[in-house]
Amino acid sequence: MPYSTADLLEFHRRMLLIRKVEERLSQLFLEGTIPGTLHQSLGQEAVAVGVCSALRETDVITSTHRPHGHALAKGVSLPSFIAELLGKSSGCCKGRGGSMHVGDITKGMLPSIAIVGGGIPIATGVALAFKRRREDHVAVSFSGDGSVAEGIFHEAVNMGAIWDLPVLYVIENNRYAASTHYSRNTKLEQLSGLSAAYGIPGVTIDGNDVLEVYETAQTAVERARAGQGPTIIEAMTYRITGHNRRDPCNYMPEDERDQALEQEPVKRFEEVLLRDGHAEASLLAAMQTELESEIEAVIETALAAPAPDPEEAFRYVYAEPVES
Amino acid sequence: MPYSTADLLEFHRRMLLIRKVEERLSQLFLEGTIPGTLHQSLGQEAVAVGVCSALRETDVITSTHRPHGHALAKGVSLPSFIAELLGKSSGCCKGRGGSMHVGDITKGMLPSIAIVGGGIPIATGVALAFKRRREDHVAVSFSGDGSVAEGIFHEAVNMGAIWDLPVLYVIENNRYAASTHYSRNTKLEQLSGLSAAYGIPGVTIDGNDVLEVYETAQTAVERARAGQGPTIIEAMTYRITGHNRRDPCNYMPEDERDQALEQEPVKRFEEVLLRDGHAEASLLAAMQTELESEIEAVIETALAAPAPDPEEAFRYVYAEPVES
Amino acid sequence: MKKLAIAPALRDGLIEEMRRDKNVFCMGEDISIPGGWGGVFTVTLGLEEEFRDQLIDTPIAEAGSIGLGIGAALAGLRPVLDMQYSDFLFLAMDQIINHAAKLRYMSGGTLSVPLLIRAPVGATGRGAQHAQNMERFFTGVPGLKVLCPATAYDAKGLLKAAIRDDNPVVMFEHKLLYGSKGIGAATGEVDASSEIPDEDFIVPIGKGIIRRPGGDVTIVATLLMMHLALAAARELASQGIEAEVIDPRTLAPFDWPLLEQSVEKTSRLIIVEEGPKTGGWGAEVAASLGERMMECLTAPIQRVASPDIPVPFAPELENAYRPNVRQIIQAAESLVALG
């Protein structure tokens, strides 16, 4: 596929945004500014950006306990995203959700779902609605390598398959579910092999190559929009950080980690841009500086924003009754 | 495989026992003598008998809402089986279980489980215990074509596979889950194809041919005893009766039913026995008469047995505390 | 006006709502198979022709089906899920409680999940896994509404209200009250049919009803137990005890004012519930009323419920499990005797 330099720089900018935001979040967490827990997607940016770049705003994604990359790639606004992590009422979920539940339906992202596998049937149901209404939108379920062992994966993917629903099952295989290597929990070489059970296409791709991810997603999205049903995409990647901010990753062999750091998508893509003459180092540096100061400004505003009023804790439990 | 005439007649006797018991149960139900509901396995006798004939008493099976054939084939005593269906305290579950929950662990059958798919992980767990204790027993999970869509099927079979547990997953494909043809709920031609997701062998066999079932089960049992892990066996068969006693089966195409009646295992095996000279018609008739009178005697005794004492309804909820 | 049993009344409600709003659709196992049963209890029987497009037969995959329902509801549809037997809800608790009930809150009020789950309850000779009363597990879950219609009028009216409601709703229906001849049919001696108006109507969610007025003791009960309470009240009347029978009709939200007014008048309360006594919904009613109205009570609040055992199969045991009219009468007599 021919990409313009502008396209390529945009892929890079999106990945870099996620990278820089997450690096900053990690500091805020360690300082105690972010409450709760924090699951970062450092090293997995190409999956989020590659897939979401193939989507329209009206397409809908579901995500997991590790949703930051997906949220930013799908267009959740940085201010509302950061504010949510800080538990502010200006957050995209008004501070009710937090780091594991960010989302904004106006940008096509449901509140992300922290029960492993829990979002898979929900994305499938969104796709069901699209199909019933004859809309050509697609739904995308992001989930980790750990999610495929859950029964709900099986139930949902099978229904997506038998009804030819417009849905992509993106398995972000970062090798580990918490501390557990995926090879412990399957007899398959690759998790895309699960597609054989559902009679749908399954592909394994280099999830650290943003263009490969983008192109694969595009093909699957076209299939889905054309009424030809779901695709399982296994994107091989690596979590170059802990499962959460408290995890020293001692279960990862050192050479595996080193190799993964070599392969991490942001640096890799940067090298490609430089090598192929799409950008000078100075331009990339400027892009980074710009992003960093944008992020700083957003954090400052978010920090100054009010926390939710405890009196308001009771709101939003029920929708108001509809007049009959 | 070479079978002696005695072997062959024994296969026949076991199938005929199930057939005759179920025919009689159906009458008792229609008379109102059997309370609740009744799921018969008429037409599926070869699966129960073929598989259970490859098992030892110490091997353990789990079954479903349609457990009569499995119970009788695994050796649950006829008197305690019939008494259970009649809700008597002499029943194999002392009248607590009923038609959908028959079982007798001393014969290697857990109380059968009427939540579709619910027994699959339990059989797998029994196999886990066998493996941990280094016993060469196997566990067998019987379940229907409808059960494979449940998430628990996926979770359990995957664990059976990754840990090489001594367990057989016997999918009794009688074409229908309640009123729903299995082809509506899968994109696969055959459900044995699901084995591809677990990296274990999967075979589809003629479930109405008791010898084919027996031989397939034997191979899988040997594999399991040898520590080589589970097998999925899809036994193609047909329910020549309603889902339960109230079902007129209007969802079954007439020619399909007619063909199925042609193929039903008891008659088919009888024909083979006669054709190959293993038995005279008179011998088979005598066998049937004998079984019928045994069944009658058992029913008579069971009918005369006392119902459980309502004061005893509270027993068996908890095991007694163990001294520490 | 026509007189209908619960199953056909529900069917009419579904027909009307599916006609009114094409976003309404039904999902479930065996609900619209040609030549099939219209669900285990015939509620969707005969709808396949007109509503082919609004009926989805699902695989046996309760958690997944409800998950798909949630997704469809989030995307603006109004799914009605048929559970065959409520016992299978245990398979889908995560989707219902962790997702359906919470997504509105988690999204800061930006999303809603207009999902209705229909789930038959009650012990009917099928043993421990097709017999439970599941109300207790959903009542008190923030974000959920819980309905328990005891009559055909309420069944239809609550169904229609629930379909139009923007929240996830679980509606429990009692197998012995359907009056259907479905494949899971279980004959109850109780007639729950009602005169059903020809016009569109709903029964508002959260409004109970006085089924029988009386000044001596209040009996609160739902579903089958409501009918047993009425039978008990009739017998009590012959002994000069006037019981007021309150049918809350919905357990969440609960019509506290109606019950409080009744107890103010009678100063005695009996709660009748099918299902183990410990931790039942009746516990909340007793605790809550006790907390607020202790001074008006002349006697302790009594709960008549099932013993704390799984549902047994044998009819003699099942009868010992299911609360009965005799027990209700005795509870009332003992309360009145206390003064």
Place this chain on the structure above:
Amino acid sequence: MKKLAIAPALRDGLIEEMRRDKNVFCMGEDISIPGGWGGVFTVTLGLEEEFRDQLIDTPIAEAGSIGLGIGAALAGLRPVLDMQYSDFLFLAMDQIINHAAKLRYMSGGTLSVPLLIRAPVGATGRGAQHAQNMERFFTGVPGLKVLCPATAYDAKGLLKAAIRDDNPVVMFEHKLLYGSKGIGAATGEVDASSEIPDEDFIVPIGKGIIRRPGGDVTIVATLLMMHLALAAARELASQGIEAEVIDPRTLAPFDWPLLEQSVEKTSRLIIVEEGPKTGGWGAEVAASLGERMMECLTAPIQRVASPDIPVPFAPELENAYRPNVRQIIQAAESLVALG
């Protein structure tokens, strides 16, 4: 004797039981990965060497894992399942309630299911799906036992008792009480550590304990709330109100005699519970005590519990969700003021 926090006390308990009986084994996600965390809260940390054969790391498949546990238990083993967060129990409700809890009964007493499920509860800044108190969903399920240790002594003693018990048991542990530095660590200000005897001991299931004697008002609470109740009692004492703090330690079976004796003495009862008030286990305690002891009560039984909302994320909202010492004190003051 040595002083231990809950996480290491549980670890010791597992070590002792796994040494004592080779049929005991642990199953769960991430419990024994080399270089890993010993479960999210470090309870099985460092056990992999000695007990390689008695630790099974499972895929993320809660229903299946518990199902396997049931099968293994039926076959004579004694599995201990680690749930990471109790919220995930909703995925396995069918296996726990429809199977584990009932199989003994369904088999007419011929089988037993010696299974222990350990499940961390409590709101700790993680939002709605990693925060729930799940006790209410299991208390009152016939066939199950439910444990809630508030101290390291009880945690170890109840763990050991549960492992030796022939019934399925769910033990809830509070994240803020572990005192572990695990990956899911959440610092509580509360110290739940205890002096642990060197000898073998168990805490009998079904026996509560008086944590602090007092004559004016009884406060019953478990887990984190028990510690808040103690803090409240200390403050109340400075105002001249002597609260008796009862820790039932197990919710099923429940030590009714202990609570009844206390209420006989104080004639006032407060129940403190983390989790939505409506339908909590406190409802049963209030209903049951109210039923049996109304005449000794000088004031209505009060429940201090969370509001009926999902657990919110923002600390300000979560603090409004979690019951606090102030509320307990106010409840006690208002009861005493009633006379």
